[in-house]
Amino acid sequence: MGTERKALTDSLVRGLEPGEKNYSVWDAKQPGFGCQVTPAGVKSYVFKWVLSGKQGWLTIGQTPAWNADRARKYAAQLREEVDNKRDPRRLRLDELEAPTMAKLMDDYFEKHVLRKNKPRTQSEAQTNIRIIKERLGALKVKDCTDTDVQVKLMDALEDTPIRANRARAALSVAFGLAELWKWRPQNSNPCALVSKYPENPRKRFLATEELQELGAELGQREACWPYSVAAVRLLIFTGARKDEVLGMKWADIDLERRQVRITEHKTSGTMGDKYLPLNGGALDVLGFQLDKEGQLVLDGKGRPRRRPGALPRVLGNPFVLVGSGREDPSHPDRRLPWHLMDLQGPWKVIREAVSVKLTSAKKVAAWKKWAALPAPDRLKSPMEAPGIMDVHLHDLRHTFGAFGAGSGLSLPLIGGLLGHSQASTTQRYAHLAPSPLQEASEGISARLAAAMKKAPEGA
Structure with a gap:
């Protein structure tokens, strides 16, 4: 079993049954790339090599988090390190130490926002940073793609398009800094491939x-x-x-x-x-x-x-x-x-009092209840603001x-x-x-x- 070689595919790996002890199936295409199966049924993609007469072994990742194609591509990178007389474990260590999006946003705030922006902008930036970290924080900076930005940020915030646009703008600046700090290749800002939502300027004014x-x-x-x-x-x-x-x-x-x-x-x-x-x-x-x-x-x-x-x-x-x-x-x-x-606090009180005079307390109460609903519910049941309740x-x-x-x-x-x-x-x-x-x-x-x-x- 230990020397068996096959073209590793997702379907083949799923069909591998556990034995009495660990065994590995090696890929017929990529040297050193294989899948190890434990008696407990845990399946891990692995890579082994020989460098300076010494054999090394590295676990790439377990299924199903890793599929065969992704693991094979990573094994090819490791193989390139070996061919260049470098220990492939260094690549893995660099991978583990690579900065995350959470760190990028923290450094963006400390090294850019605090130095260049006014207090009000700093407060707004903190909101954007929190939103970005919640959705993208665990990703490596070098691995974040336009698809990640589109799906995990913009699509997730489609009910609040202006907030999504502000977060996208902050993220774009942060990626620019990442390129400057050599955390990403030059001209690789994924935000450039993600469109912002259209914004309709407010036209509300008091009669x-x-x-x-x-x-x-x-x-x-x-x-x-x-x-x-x-x-x-x-x-x-x-x-x-x-x-x-x-x-x-x-x-x-x-x-x-x-x-x-x-x-x-x-x-x-x-x-x-x-x-x-x-x-x-x-x-x-x-x-x-x-x-x-x-x-x-x-x-x-x-x-x-x-x-x-x-x-x-x-x-x-x-x-x-x-x-x-x-x-x-x-x-x-x-x-x-x-x-x-x-x-804002006094204005809300004043605005409500004026609105009651212009309409009725019942309409104002209904508006406040509606305004407290999640954005999707408000979109399903739009409501006209009584008095000046919609005036900012x-x-x-x-x-x-x-x-x-x-x-x-x-x-x-x-x-x-x-x-x-x-x-x-x-x-x-x-x-x-x-x-x-x-x-x-x-x-x-x-x-x-x-x-x-x-x-x-x-x-």
Whole structure:
């Protein structure tokens, strides 16, 4: 039995019966390649060789995890090592020590994300990394194929296409690093062969009736949530991104030019500092008093006067929208002054209250129950959102742009106000001076404030 040679196939191996002791059937095609069968019926593909007068033996893998063709190909690699006077066990050791996808994603976070991305992007990256590691983590980096990415990642996340696309993008960057670190051959990124899902841009913005109810609700919540309410109003009146508003500092506000400098924003890496016009609505939120012509009212010392009930400024905290602080790395029991972080919680409460006023509590409750279902169940039974339950904080930015378009402003002018990031678009806005941007922003502010029944003084 020990010297029997046959063309090893899956069907032949399945038919091998156990004997009283171990025996091997050797392949007639590939030298040194065989299948060993134990008395217990365990079948393992093996490879034996002679190098420098010494015989070696290596177990490739057991059935059914390994099939005959895969094991034969691996045996051919081992044979090549022997022919080149190298111990084939070194290849197997390299195989075992080869980095996994889990390690790649960990190194991607430590060596790329933490060094190059902002905190918000780092948080998003952690979500993508967790998803990728759950589905691909056990694979060797060099063995991961486009089929793995398609089936185990994209197909598995088909109910959440945007999440799938974000994970694919992160994975593509990680594979680029793997090539740089010699963990994969050059130009072997499997993500290049995997298409992303189409994304339809959100077009949701608030109508006048919705803004009226939102304005009223914000007024009722202002006493208990002054900074959260101010944040929502600033999102509406400026069209800025959430992080731009939350990160505003008093020192960056230039009242003479009526603008605020934003140093940390989505496109700061390519565009540098961003200067956001402060219209009457925004200045009112910040607590500055305006006259009937919309000009700042000055006190006896020539300083801008703060209106009664103005947004509180906290001594020692540089941020406009004050939060509970962040942990001091050197003193975990102490918190450092920081800006407001959680706006989603208050927004959900405000959004629900407005929706109840616009529709009914029963419809809102049904929507919340539906929204908690798994994605496949939601797709089977789609439901129309009551009130503004489907409105995200970023949709307030869309509302600013929509009111600008409704005012007859040109698309380039609206793009300048919103701070679009594409190079070609930015070039089209380059000739726009701050004055028309300011005038355009003031016009939008007046319409938004009127819709919310909270027109700033002088607007």
